[in-house]
Amino acid sequence: MRDVSIIGIGQTPVGEHWGRSLRHLAYDAVAAAMRNANIERADALYVGNMLSGEISGQSHLGTLIADFAGLRGIEAVKVEAACASAAAAFRQAYIGVASGLQDIVIAVGVEKMTDDVGTQLSAGLAGAADADYEVIHGITFVALNALIMKRYMHEYNVAREDFAGFAINAHANAAANNNAMFQNPITKKDFVNCGVVADPVGLLDASPMADGAAAVILCPTEQAREFTDNAIRIKASALATDTLSVHDRRDPLWLQAAEDSSMRAYKQAGIGPEDIDFFELHDAFTIMAALSLEASGFAQRGHGTWLALDGEITPEGKIPISTRGGLKARGHPVGATGLYQIVEAAQQLRGEAGNNQIKNAALGMTQNIGGSGATIVTHIFERVNQ
Amino acid sequence: MRDVSIIGIGQTPVGEHWGRSLRHLAYDAVAAAMRNANIERADALYVGNMLSGEISGQSHLGTLIADFAGLRGIEAVKVEAACASAAAAFRQAYIGVASGLQDIVIAVGVEKMTDDVGTQLSAGLAGAADADYEVIHGITFVALNALIMKRYMHEYNVAREDFAGFAINAHANAAANNNAMFQNPITKKDFVNCGVVADPVGLLDASPMADGAAAVILCPTEQAREFTDNAIRIKASALATDTLSVHDRRDPLWLQAAEDSSMRAYKQAGIGPEDIDFFELHDAFTIMAALSLEASGFAQRGHGTWLALDGEITPEGKIPISTRGGLKARGHPVGATGLYQIVEAAQQLRGEAGNNQIKNAALGMTQNIGGSGATIVTHIFERVNQ
Numbered sequence: 001m002r003d004v005s006i007i008g009i010g011q012t013p014v015g016e017h018w019g020r021s022l023r024h025l026a027y028d029a030v031a032a033a034m035r036n037a038n039i040e041r042a043d044a045l046y047v048g049n050m051l052s053g054e055i056s057g058q059s060h061l062g063t064l065i066a067d068f069a070g071l072r073g074i075e076a077v078k079v080e081a082a083c084a085s086a087a088a089a090f091r092q093a094y095i096g097v098a099s100g101l102q103d104i105v106i107a108v109g110v111e112k113m114t115d116d117v118g119t120q121l122s123a124g125l126a127g128a129a130d131a132d133y134e135v136i137h138g139i140t141f142v143a144l145n146a147l148i149m150k151r152y153m154h155e156y157n158v159a160r161e162d163f164a165g166f167a168i169n170a171h172a173n174a175a176a177n178n179n180a181m182f183q184n185p186i187t188k189k190d191f192v193n194c195g196v197v198a199d200p201v202g203l204l205d206a207s208p209m210a211d212g213a214a215a216v217i218l219c220p221t222e223q224a225r226e227f228t229d230n231a232i233r234i235k236a237s238a239l240a241t242d243t244l245s246v247h248d249r250r251d252p253l254w255l256q257a258a259e260d261s262s263m264r265a266y267k268q269a270g271i272g273p274e275d276i277d278f279f280e281l282h283d284a285f286t287i288m289a290a291l292s293l294e295a296s297g298f299a300q301r302g303h304g305t306w307l308a309l310d311g312e313i314t315p316e317g318k319i320p321i322s323t324r325g326g327l328k329a330r331g332h333p334v335g336a337t338g339l340y341q342i343v344e345a346a347q348q349l350r351g352e353a354g355n356n357q358i359k360n361a362a363l364g365m366t367q368n369i370g371g372s373g374a375t376i377v378t379h380i381f382e383r384v385n386q
Numbered sequence: 387m388r389d390v391s392i393i394g395i396g397q398t399p400v401g402e403h404w405g406r407s408l409r410h411l412a413y414d415a416v417a418a419a420m421r422n423a424n425i426e427r428a429d430a431l432y433v434g435n436m437l438s439g440e441i442s443g444q445s446h447l448g449t450l451i452a453d454f455a456g457l458r459g460i461e462a463v464k465v466e467a468a469c470a471s472a473a474a475a476f477r478q479a480y481i482g483v484a485s486g487l488q489d490i491v492i493a494v495g496v497e498k499m500t501d502d503v504g505t506q507l508s509a510g511l512a513g514a515a516d517a518d519y520e521v522i523h524g525i526t527f528v529a530l531n532a533l534i535m536k537r538y539m540h541e542y543n544v545a546r547e548d549f550a551g552f553a554i555n556a557h558a559n560a561a562a563n564n565n566a567m568f569q570n571p572i573t574k575k576d577f578v579n580c581g582v583v584a585d586p587v588g589l590l591d592a593s594p595m596a597d598g599a600a601a602v603i604l605c606p607t608e609q610a611r612e613f614t615d616n617a618i619r620i621k622a623s624a625l626a627t628d629t630l631s632v633h634d635r636r637d638p639l640w641l642q643a644a645e646d647s648s649m650r651a652y653k654q655a656g657i658g659p660e661d662i663d664f665f666e667l668h669d670a671f672t673i674m675a676a677l678s679l680e681a682s683g684f685a686q687r688g689h690g691t692w693l694a695l696d697g698e699i700t701p702e703g704k705i706p707i708s709t710r711g712g713l714k715a716r717g718h719p720v721g722a723t724g725l726y727q728i729v730e731a732a733q734q735l736r737g738e739a740g741n742n743q744i745k746n747a748a749l750g751m752t753q754n755i756g757g758s759g760a761t762i763v764t765h766i767f768e769r770v771n772q
């Protein structure tokens with residue numbers, strides 16, 4: 001297998017894009033990434049997306065986006081794994097290059113959520129859970145996370161406000177990210193006083209629905225220098241699954257697929273969690289941030305919130321997370337999120353993160369979660385130069 | 387890259403499965419393929435499906451099917467390219483094994499269409515076309531094919547009944563296939579007198595909507611003998627795209643992506659169309675069969691129907707097509723069809739096609755089409771033993 005690197009990145013701002021359709025958003029990100037990599041052609045395009053069929057009446061995004069981005073005729077498909085769709089698409093792009101079959105490959109994640117005018121969006125998002133055994137009982141995706149959070153608080157004797165640090169850190173970091181949806185800092189008082197969405201999940205525990213697209217260009221590491229002095233190497237890539245239904249798990253408070261994929265990634269990279277300089281995790285809900293830190297080896301079981309309470313997740317802390325705002329404040333266009341995380345990791349490793357720059361960042365990890373931990377994709381990236 | 391072979395196949399009957407849900411159908415096909423290959427585990431699962439979100443309120447099929455098939459935790463994703471989803475998923479499985487990353491990989495295509503009780507199905511299928519520039523004008527997917535067929539008849543001076551041979555051959559072949567939806571032979575009189583769906587597309591030009599699932603197991607060719615004496619080698623694999631909208635094409639009567647993918651496949655295999663013993667093509671509509679034969683080098687431009695008129699597409703003809711009934715008579719569960727074609731090609735090459743057996747079949751080709759020619763996936767398979 002060939003070694004693979006990222007040679008270009010692109011993204012649109014995350015938000016409510018009333019003037020840009022699905023294809024325009026994807027085009028914006030792909031075109032930006034192609035300019036960034038100085039390329040005009042590619043061998044293949046992998047599209048991460050969850051909801052285009054339900055919200056926009058549009059399947060077949062591979063071909064649509066390839067043609068609209070000026071790449072008519074190239075190989076193109078969509079990859080879907082609920083909210084982990086973009087990292088899953090990135091992984092297929094990585095495998096395509098690693099195999100030797102494709103040289104220049106584009107991975108783009110795109111989601112247009114705000115076009116929905118009815119109940120399609122909540123129903124579509126619930127499709128990430130088990131339609132026959134969870135959703136049929138009336139549960140929404142937020143409610144599933146609320147049940148997990150409630151159980152966590154009970155089991156580990158944790159208070160609702162102990163989760164505040166995750167949201168405060170995310171908003172503080174988003175303030176310096178022009179592409180973030182919410183660039184306003186928040187306080188602990190805001191967190192405690194915000195409305196409740198699904199008890200105990202408050203408005204500031206939950207990431208916002210949004211539109212957006214993010215893209216990267218991959219090529220074999222040995223060819224990367226032809227395109228850029230700033231290549232970012234993919235040091236590890238792993239995807240694991242769990243049960244789709246939360247009730248089928250031996251322990252609903254343990255993200256087995258996060259443990260499986262992160263341990264596999266550490267092994268591939270020949271490192272441990274202590275070597276990671278920052279971690280773009282999947283903070284769709286604050287409870288997911290805590291569980292992700294625990295299952296990936298950054299905190300002991302039940303101690304995920306302690307890292308936030310101790311300030312260890314901030315840019316100056318032991319393991320900075322959500323360094324550009326995370327899902328919480330950058331925004332969570334579901335099928336695009338995994339590639340936003342990867343673009344942001346590349347920014348950190350290139351030293352292009354501006355006021356959010358993690359000092360001497362050499363190794364970064366991303367983790368994209370589909371469903372309530374049902375599909376988890378973990379990547380480790382490495383700075384090649386400097 | 388490693389050489390890759392099919393070591394197991396499985397399928398459900400195609401039809402209206404009121405008693406089996408999406409996951410059950412997928413399970414049936416995966417379990418049959420695993421038994422056929424004598425395996426109990428796999429490294430990865432690729433799921434081809436188009437409409438589960440729209441029809442069944444269920445995304446996230448990779449994880450769902452992996453878990454339900456007893457493979458909890460393994461890598462699993464869904465691949466979507468409209469009606470070409472299954473062949474696209476198969477190609478990703480092939481790349482996974484070829485790359486050296488995965489050893490035993492399952493590809494399954496599944497579609498449950500008959501659960502729909504409203505207009506979701508027509509709307510969902512239209513998602514294979516361009517929502518913003520075609521579907522918004524009220525066109526359905528059948529109507530798009532009707533426009534292409536009408537143009538073909540005008541341009542090449544072909545009559546409606548000249549397409550009869552495609553439907554007659556498909557039904558004749560399905561009569562000996564227990565898994566086919568329509569096992570009744572039809573006559574030219576039936577074809578001429580049948581009702582019109584969208585002028586000039588008649589009921590017997592169009593493939594039926596259906597439920598079904600088909601699966602295959604892949605592994606490196608050099609390991610195949612450990613599992614079976616009947617391995618089928620993947621001699622070529624290619625995926626090409628075109629414009630999504632038919633009106634954007636220079637020539638709406640030419641399947642450029644069929645030409646691109648089949649020529650690439652011939653080159654990989656080091657052969658030409660004259661070497662192919664049978665061709666499982668995408669006869670969703672009779673017009674697509676004609677266009678596919680032309681663009682893939684089996685007939686001159688405008689002469690696709692001549693092959694049918696001359697009897698050259700029957701099992702005894704020059705280029706047998708739809709040897710187990712094709713989309714027309716075996717049935718067309720859209721996101722599963724590409725894997726039905728591949729399973730049927732493997733049956734022919736193994737000598738397991740019963741009364742439909744093509745004599746001395748050594749090289750078979752499959753071609754799965756998404757949209758009106760927007761994504762086309764072509765594979766060439768070779769008998770390894772005998």
